[in-house]
Amino acid sequence: MGRATQQRKLRTREQLLAAAHAIIVSDGYEALRVEDVVVNASVAKGTFFSHFKDKDALMDILIGRKIDALLDELEKVSSFKTVEELVENSMPLLNFISSERYIFDVFLRLSGALAVEDIGDIATTLYRHDRLLATQLSNSSFRQDISVDLLSEGVQSFSINAVALSFCALHSGQDLKDRLTVYLKAWLCPG
Amino acid sequence: MGRATQQRKLRTREQLLAAAHAIIVSDGYEALRVEDVVVNASVAKGTFFSHFKDKDALMDILIGRKIDALLDELEKVSSFKTVEELVENSMPLLNFISSERYIFDVFLRLSGALAVEDIGDIATTLYRHDRLLATQLSNSSFRQDISVDLLSEGVQSFSINAVALSFCALHSGQDLKDRLTVYLKAWLCPG
Amino acid sequence: MGRATQQRKLRTREQLLAAAHAIIVSDGYEALRVEDVVVNASVAKGTFFSHFKDKDALMDILIGRKIDALLDELEKVSSFKTVEELVENSMPLLNFISSERYIFDVFLRLSGALAVEDIGDIATTLYRHDRLLATQLSNSSFRQDISVDLLSEGVQSFSINAVALSFCALHSGQDLKDRLTVYLKAWLCPG
Amino acid sequence: MGRATQQRKLRTREQLLAAAHAIIVSDGYEALRVEDVVVNASVAKGTFFSHFKDKDALMDILIGRKIDALLDELEKVSSFKTVEELVENSMPLLNFISSERYIFDVFLRLSGALAVEDIGDIATTLYRHDRLLATQLSNSSFRQDISVDLLSEGVQSFSINAVALSFCALHSGQDLKDRLTVYLKAWLCPG
DNA sequence: TATGAATGAGCGTTCATTCAT
DNA sequence: TATGAATGAACGCTCATTCAT
Numbered sequence: 064m065g066r067a068t069q070q071r072k073l074r075t076r077e078q079l080l081a082a083a084h085a086i087i088v089s090d091g092y093e094a095l096r097v098e099d100v101v102v103n104a105s106v107a108k109g110t111f112f113s114h115f116k117d118k119d120a121l122m123d124i125l126i127g128r129k130i131d132a133l134l135d136e137l138e139k140v141s142s143f144k145t146v147e148e149l150v151e152n153s154m155p156l157l158n159f160i161s162s163e164r165y166i167f168d169v170f171l172r173l174s175g176a177l178a179v180e181d182i183g184d185i186a187t188t189l190y191r192h193d194r195l196l197a198t199q200l201s202n203s204s205f206r207q208d209i210s211v212d213l214l215s216e217g218v219q220s221f222s223i224n225a226v227a228l229s230f231c232a233l234h235s236g237q238d239l240k241d242r243l244t245v246y247l248k249a250w251l252c253p254g
Numbered sequence: 255m256g257r258a259t260q261q262r263k264l265r266t267r268e269q270l271l272a273a274a275h276a277i278i279v280s281d282g283y284e285a286l287r288v289e290d291v292v293v294n295a296s297v298a299k300g301t302f303f304s305h306f307k308d309k310d311a312l313m314d315i316l317i318g319r320k321i322d323a324l325l326d327e328l329e330k331v332s333s334f335k336t337v338e339e340l341v342e343n344s345m346p347l348l349n350f351i352s353s354e355r356y357i358f359d360v361f362l363r364l365s366g367a368l369a370v371e372d373i374g375d376i377a378t379t380l381y382r383h384d385r386l387l388a389t390q391l392s393n394s395s396f397r398q399d400i401s402v403d404l405l406s407e408g409v410q411s412f413s414i415n416a417v418a419l420s421f422c423a424l425h426s427g428q429d430l431k432d433r434l435t436v437y438l439k440a441w442l443c444p445g
Numbered sequence: 446m447g448r449a450t451q452q453r454k455l456r457t458r459e460q461l462l463a464a465a466h467a468i469i470v471s472d473g474y475e476a477l478r479v480e481d482v483v484v485n486a487s488v489a490k491g492t493f494f495s496h497f498k499d500k501d502a503l504m505d506i507l508i509g510r511k512i513d514a515l516l517d518e519l520e521k522v523s524s525f526k527t528v529e530e531l532v533e534n535s536m537p538l539l540n541f542i543s544s545e546r547y548i549f550d551v552f553l554r555l556s557g558a559l560a561v562e563d564i565g566d567i568a569t570t571l572y573r574h575d576r577l578l579a580t581q582l583s584n585s586s587f588r589q590d591i592s593v594d595l596l597s598e599g600v601q602s603f604s605i606n607a608v609a610l611s612f613c614a615l616h617s618g619q620d621l622k623d624r625l626t627v628y629l630k631a632w633l634c635p636g
Numbered sequence: 637m638g639r640a641t642q643q644r645k646l647r648t649r650e651q652l653l654a655a656a657h658a659i660i661v662s663d664g665y666e667a668l669r670v671e672d673v674v675v676n677a678s679v680a681k682g683t684f685f686s687h688f689k690d691k692d693a694l695m696d697i698l699i700g701r702k703i704d705a706l707l708d709e710l711e712k713v714s715s716f717k718t719v720e721e722l723v724e725n726s727m728p729l730l731n732f733i734s735s736e737r738y739i740f741d742v743f744l745r746l747s748g749a750l751a752v753e754d755i756g757d758i759a760t761t762l763y764r765h766d767r768l769l770a771t772q773l774s775n776s777s778f779r780q781d782i783s784v785d786l787l788s789e790g791v792q793s794f795s796i797n798a799v800a801l802s803f804c805a806l807h808s809g810q811d812l813k814d815r816l817t818v819y820l821k822a823w824l825c826p827g
Numbered sequence: 828t829a830t831g832a833a834t835g836a837g838c839g840t841t842c843a844t845t846c847a848t
Numbered sequence: 849t850a851t852g853a854a855t856g857a858a859c860g861c862t863c864a865t866t867c868a869t
Contacts, residue, residue, distance in 0.1 A: 072828070097864060107830040109867085118864060171362070171418055209440045216415070217440065223418075224411035227362060249400045249408065253444035256851070258848055263853060288838065298855045303839070454849075479843060489851040491846085500843060553744070553800055591822045598797065599822065605800075606793035609744060631782045631790065635826035638830070640869055645832060670859070680834045682862080690860070 076114050078104040083121055092122065092165040119169075123185035126169055130188050133159060138195060142202030146247045149203075150240060153222065156192075161226040161239060171223065193219070205251040214251070221246035267305050269295040274312055283313065283356045317360050318376035324350060325383055333393030337438045340394075341431060344413065347383075352417045352430060362414065384410070396442040405442070412437035458496050460486040465503055474504065474547045501551075505567035508551055512570050515541060520577060524584035528629045531585075532622060535604065538574075543608040543621060553605065575601070587633040596633070603628035649687050651677040653701075656694055665695065665738045699742055700758035706732060707765055715775030719820045722776075723813060726795065729765075734799045734812060744796065766792070778824040787824070794819035 082103035086095050097118055101111050115121045133156045143149040160170050173185055197215040205214065225243040273294035277286050288309050292299050306312045324347045334340040351361050364376050388406040396405065416434040464485035468477050479500055483493050497503045515538045525531040542552050555567055579597040587596065607625040655676035659668050670691050674681050688694045706729045716722040733743050746758050770788040778787065798816040 068828075075828090101831095108865090109831065110829055112865070113828065168359075172421075174418065206444065208445055213436065213440055217412070217437065220411045220415035220437070221408070223415060224407065227365065227414075230363075245404065246408065246411070249404055250441065253397065254399055256848065259852060262847090266853075287836090298857095299839090300841085300856065301854055304853075308839070309837095450849075457849090483852095490844090491852065492850055494844070495849065550741075554803075556800065588826065590827055595818065595822055599794070599819065602793045602797035602819070603790070605797060606789065609747065609796070612745075627786065628790065628793070631786055632823065635779065636781055638869065641831060644868085648832075669857090680836095681860095682835065683833055685860070686832075691858095 072114075075104075075106060075110065078106065079111060079114055079121070080124070083125060087125060092126070092163050095122070122169060123173075126166060127185040127188040129159060130156065130185070130192070134188070134192055134195060140199065142199055143205075144203070146205075146244060146251055149199075149218070149251075150244050150247060153243070154240060157222060157226055157239060157243070161229045164230060167226060167230070174219070174223070206253060217250045218247060221250060263305075266295075266297060266301060270297060270302060270305055270312070271315065274316055278316060283317070283354050286313070313356075313360060314364070314376040317357055318379040320350060321347065321376070321379050321383065325379070325386060329386060331390065333390055334396075335394070337396075337435060337442055340390075340409070340442075341435050341438060344434070345431060348413060348417055348430060348434070352420045355421060358417060358421070365410070365414070397444060408441045409438060412441060454496075457486075457488060457492065460488065461493060461496055461503070462506070465507060469507060474508070474545050477504070504551065505555075508548060509567040509570040511541060512538065512567070512574070516570070516574055516577060522581065524581055525587075526585070528587075528626060528633055531581075531600075531633075532626050532629060535625070536622060539604060539608055539621060539625070543611045546612060549608060549612070556601070556605070588635060599632045600629060603632060645687075648677075648679060648683060651679060652684060652687055652694070653697065656698055660698060665699070665736050668695070695738075695742060696746070696758040699739055700761040702732060703729065703758070703761050703765070707761070707768060711768060713772065715772055716778075717776070719778075719817060719824055722772075722791070722824075723817050723820060726816070727813060730795060730799055730812060730816070734802045737803060740799060740803070747792070747796070779826060790823045791820060794823060 079100060083095060083100045085103065086099055095118075097108065097111055100121075101108050111121075115124075136155060137152055140148075140152050143152070160167050169185070170189075174189055193215060196218060197211050200214050200218070201211040221243060225239050225246060228242065229239040270291060274286060274291045276294065277290055286309070288299070288302055291312070292302050302312075306315075327346060328343055331339075331343050334343065351358050360376070361380075365380050384406060387409060388402050391405050391409070392402040412434060416430050416437060419433065420430040461482060465477060465482045467485065468481055477500075479490065479493055482503075483490050493503075497506075518537060519534055522530075522534050525534065542549050551567070552571075556571055575597060578600060579593050582596050582600070583593045603625060607621050607628060610624065611621040652673060656668060656673045658676065659672055668691070670681070670684060673694070674684050684694075688697075709728060710725055713721075713725050716725065733740050742758070743762075747762055766788060769791060770784050773787050773791070774784040794816060798812050798819060801815065802812040
């Protein structure tokens with residue numbers, strides 16, 4: 064593949080990603096249609112599939128990019144002094160996940176794939192999240208009777224549960240935070 | 255509405271449910287087609303939609319019934335002496351939920367609706383599950399520093415997480431059980 | 446059938462007609478659904494069909510009533526001095542017919558049935574229209590070289606054509622009148 | 637769009653039209669089912685709707701083609717010496733229009749759209765009919781006191797009326813012709 | 828690599844009408 | 849007479865994905 068061809072390919076790919084991003088910003092992830100993406104990118108339908116394995120692959124990249132940006136922020140904190148601090152720092156990510164059912168489903172679907180490398184970019188991102196959380200918890204002084212990995216899995220379990228409950232019309236955004244705080248206090252500082 | 259007419263409607267409804275149940279037993283939930291249901295029930299397609307809002311509504315009822323049956327079993331136990339006993343008794347339900355991605359999705363979607371009456375039968379069922387678990391935990395002697403409701407929500411969080419992980423090809427059924435045991439020991443008997 | 450029963454039947458019938466009329470007034474003929482009629486009349490679906498052969502029968506009555514009222518007005522004129530006068534007097538009826546495609550279709554469908562008695566109320570009404578027009582024309586002094594019946598059929602042909610053209614978005618209500626005037630001058634006063 | 641692709645699309649379109657035509661020839665327009673068309677054309681259902689907006693759009697094309705063929709015949713005549721000749725030459729088209737209620741309805745619905753280009757092929761065809769008739773009449777020597785366009789519209793009005801009446805069970809095909817002859821003599825040769 | 832026509836299974840809907848009670 | 853559950857044949861549509869050029 065010549066240099067020019069390579070550049071063209073890259074440009075097309077970015078056009079597709081940009082078009083998809085624009086749609087998501089205005090209409091949400093759920094509403095994204097391959098048809099619209101290719102039209103907005105001024106590219107043929109088939110071209111889409113020569114750049115991305117399938118629609119999910121595109122979604123993973125888009126969601127992965129977003130989460131990566133959020134993790135960049137989260138990474139600035141090396142440890143948590145209190146549960147409140149942990150919750151506070153988790154909110155941007157959780158708010159994103161709870162912003163749309165579609166995102167939550169992707170997240171949940173792939174969070175079971177933590178240790179699997181070949182699933183794609185988003186799995187890497189989620190793995191990064193898992194490791195980051197474990198590291199931060201190991202630098203913090205919560206309960207010491209269980210492994211950091213277990214501690215981390217617990218935090219994730221409660222986070223997911225809190226987000227799931229937030230999809231019920233009765234639970235507002237504030238609820239998510241309060242609920243998670245209660246959960247994590249009981250989990251991280253028992254007794 | 256005359257008594258006879260009422261009975262007729264009920265009968266048709268049961269025919270529909272029975273036909274759907276038969277399909278699910280042999281081919282799974284995912285494979286259920288409205289077309290097949292009405293043919294097997296010897297009923298017109300229009301009739302289906304006068305009984306159920308859409309296919310999902312039927313699915314909810316079917317899944318709800320199945321869970322109800324499992325809860326009937328679970329209800330025979332009034333308390334758990336050990337985490338192992340709790341896990342052991344939870345397995346039938348968890349195995350069902352993890353038996354098909356479709357079921358898990360329905361379960362997760364509706365488990366956010368606890369205590370909401372107007373969502374339909376399955377919400378009632380999930381509420382029943384929540385209450386049953388809380389009662390059983392209150393009769394058991396696990397950690398006493400937090401409310402029974404919180405204890406119950408934690409159990410559910412970990413259960414869902416364990417099931418979610420079980421959908422990753424790497425984790426087998428045995429894993430689900432072991433993983434949950436580890437989780438719940440850390441949750442129910444900290445320190 | 447007892448007197449009381451008879452009265453009840455009549456009352457139900459009027460309830461149905463009233464309910465239908467209300468729907469038509471607010472949503473038009475096209476939008477009328479048997480379902481809505483029976484609900485508004487607080488009557489069962491089947492009852493509708495014991496009062497009217499089918500939905501069309503109801504429509505015919507409703508449209509027939511409306512046309513009859515218009516003919517009552519038209520009847521006050523015994524002859525036309527000019528084409529303009531004929532057109533002017535025809536407009537209420539033509540405006541009604543052109544007010545909705547549905548009405549036009551019914552009108553056209555049944556206007557072929559002029560001499561047939563057993564088609565229903567509306568046929569009688571259309572027959573009345575035909576006779577009325579013929580009488581009025583015979584009292585007028587338009588071309589005398591052809592029979593009054595033929596003269597009348599021509600007027601009706603042109604009227605229908607003018608209404609048909611009015612359904613094209615390009616032709617407004619005023620057009621209908623102007624167009625018809627040109628037609629009828631050429632038809633009624635040739636040479 | 638590549639030449640080959642373009643040809644392929646055209647070929648598919650013709651397959652669809654051919655399949656539909658075959659059905660119509662054997663069973664009539666009324667009996668045409670989209671399902672049957674796609675099966676006979678060995679094409680997916682989705683393909684149908686990417687070629688035609690809906691079933692009606694296909695019907696319009698088919699009816700338009702048929703009328704076009706009839707107009708090709710009619711075009712061979714440049715003028716009419718007598719009303720009988722005009723009627724005689726009009727019969728193929730009128731017989732087609734009166735052969736099925738469905739066709740008449742389409743014809744009537746669209747004949748209001750004369751001179752409107754964007755309605756579709758059939759409108760173009762009807763426009764062609766209108767122009768052809770006007771030209772033929774202008775070459776003939778019927779009444780000269782009115783414009784050729786008006787003369788033509790009158791012929792069409794009477795034709796439509798004659799066809800409409802032919803749908804009444806009482807009027808046979810012969811009637812249509814006779815009736816039209818009477819109408820047109822009075823219209824074209826008054827006095 | 829790019830193109831875009833074609834795929835295809837199934838859902839939800841419509842709604843006048845019938846018929847057993 | 850009144851009831852209302854049941855009928856049933858299409859239609860339109862969805863939309864990610866494939867494949868021949």
